[in-house]
Amino acid sequence: MKTMKTKVGIVGAGPAGLLLSHLLHLAGISSIVLESRSRAYVEQRVRAGVLEQGTVDLLTQSGLGDRLHREGLRHHGIELRFGGQGHRIDMTALTGGRAIVVYGQQEVVKDLIAARVAADGALHFGVSDLAVHDIDSSSPFIRCQHDGDDLTVRCDIIAGCDGFHGVCRDAIPPGILKVFERTYPFAWLGILAKARPTHEELIYAYHERGFALYSMRSPEITRLYLQVPPDEDISNWPDDRIWTELRTRLETDDGWKLEEGPVLEKGITGMRSFVAEPMQFGRLVLAGDAAHIVPPTGAKGMNLAIADVRVLAHALTRYFGDGRNDLLAAYSQTCLKRIWRAEHFSWWMTSMLHIFPGDDTFGGRLQRSQLDYVVRSTAACTSLAENYVGLPFADP
Numbered sequence: 410m411k412t413m414k415t416k417v418g419i420v421g422a423g424p425a426g427l428l429l430s431h432l433l434h435l436a437g438i439s440s441i442v443l444e445s446r447s448r449a450y451v452e453q454r455v456r457a458g459v460l461e462q463g464t465v466d467l468l469t470q471s472g473l474g475d476r477l478h479r480e481g482l483r484h485h486g487i488e489l490r491f492g493g494q495g496h497r498i499d500m501t502a503l504t505g506g507r508a509i510v511v512y513g514q515q516e517v518v519k520d521l522i523a524a525r526v527a528a529d530g531a532l533h534f535g536v537s538d539l540a541v542h543d544i545d546s547s548s549p550f551i552r553c554q555h556d557g558d559d560l561t562v563r564c565d566i567i568a569g570c571d572g573f574h575g576v577c578r579d580a581i582p583p584g585i586l587k588v589f590e591r592t593y594p595f596a597w598l599g600i601l602a603k604a605r606p607t608h609e610e611l612i613y614a615y616h617e618r619g620f621a622l623y624s625m626r627s628p629e630i631t632r633l634y635l636q637v638p639p640d641e642d643i644s645n646w647p648d649d650r651i652w653t654e655l656r657t658r659l660e661t662d663d664g665w666k667l668e669e670g671p672v673l674e675k676g677i678t679g680m681r682s683f684v685a686e687p688m689q690f691g692r693l694v695l696a697g698d699a700a701h702i703v704p705p706t707g708a709k710g711m712n713l714a715i716a717d718v719r720v721l722a723h724a725l726t727r728y729f730g731d732g733r734n735d736l737l738a739a740y741s742q743t744c745l746k747r748i749w750r751a752e753h754f755s756w757w758m759t760s761m762l763h764i765f766p767g768d769d770t771f772g773g774r775l776q777r778s779q780l781d782y783v784v785r786s787t788a789a790c791t792s793l794a795e796n797y798v799g800l801p802f803a804d805p
């Protein structure tokens with residue numbers, strides 16, 4: 410039986426938990442991170458790839474920008490592809506100079522872990538049976554198993570950064586949380602391929618056979634997604650079938666070709682919109698996917714997790730520094746404004762670009778009209794661009 414004390418007990422070593430621990434350290438506030446997976450697992454988990462301008466700025470300002478600026482791919486536009494033609498949206502021109510950086514989530518996670526390890530930060534991987542206790546008292550604690558021993562972490566605040574399937578959200582007593590949710594009648598099959606990207610920017614393709622997304626991770630690695638049925642079995646998708654379908658949905662009338670290569674990784678992800686309000690109860694605060702989920706079409710999930718943590722770190726700095734509770738009390742309310750904007754944008758991109766099974770021809774005509782409008786109207790594509798690169802952070 411081992412007991413440790415810290416100011417903030419953090420559950421989960423995803424982007425939210427790790428960045429929170431790093432920002433608190435920069436403000437001189439102690440924390441302990443408890444993660445159920447191994448370090449190797451969280452560093453290899455392939456997920457998001459697009460960092461908003463504000464995310465890049467925050468990581469840079471907090472000393473995490475070196476490799477990101479060296480290896481990340483800065484993109485000034487995206488392409489919407491439909492009817493066999495591509496239409497570029499010049500995001501930088503439409504947003505007064507903002508852009509995105511394509512840099513894998515697992516690279517952000519590696520950089521964060523390296524920074525915490527270099528600062529002798531307390532990161533415990535491979536914990537199990539974790540539960541949070543006494544969250545409505547002034548001395549909450551976390552209990553788990555670690556290295557074959559019972560571990561108790563006593564703290565002032567518990568940060569639930571344990572993702573959508575974590576345990577912290579469910580620790581809030583019944584009747585407190587209001588949940589807003591939508592599931593979509595499709596999923597994404599994603600692959601990582603050892604193939605040279607043949608297009609410099611991301612391509613979001615609307616096609617009668619379903620949505621496809623062309624992305625990348627480096628000059629040698631392409632990341633691709635296909636809309637598939639929600640309960641699809643990955644064994645129905647041998648590599649040949651995936652490439653044939655990607656070619657059909659992505660290739661254009663003017664002869665653009667996809668470069669193929671060995672598939673390094675593949676998986677299927679369901680699509681869901683979800684918000685739990687409020688994101689705090691007593692001494693427990695939730696951040697990132699633990700409190701909200703967006704479908705990946707707007708590339709917002711990791712960026713939102715990071716935006717929550719920015720607000721939370723600031724609120725906790727005030728709480729521990731000046732003993733003032735105002736920002737912490739307003740945490741959920743402050744974050745939910747940005748969250749609902751991202752929820753709307755992600756739902757809108759998803760609705761415009763996917764084929765809805767059973768939809769009538771009216772729905773399809775509306776989607777085409779919307780796509781035509783977005784690529785022709787400066788007002789419409791400016792709206793897409795400013796949401797995609799990320800709206801500026803409100804003042805803390």
Ligand code: RFL
Pocket residue numbers: 420421422423424425426443444445446451455456457458459460514536539570571572573574575576597599678696697698699705707708709710711712713714
């Ligand atoms: P995470 O990354 O899920 O981390 C939570 C951590 O908590 C651990 N955990 C526990 N630890 C201890 N005890 C327990 N009981 C625990 N239960 C869970 C987990 O092991 C994990 O390490 O949540 P976080 O930090 O909030 O970060 C959120 C992001 O990971 C997520 O929003 C994005 O990946 C979403 N997403 C995208 N976001 C973007 O901003 N841009 C994108 O381009 C983008 N593309 C994507 C995506 C997500 C995808 N998938 C696979 C869901 C593309 C895909 C395909």
Ligand code: PHB
Pocket residue numbers: 456457458459611622624625632705706707708
């Ligand atoms: C990715 O590169 O994994 C990616 C890019 C854009 C999205 C979703 C995922 O909208």
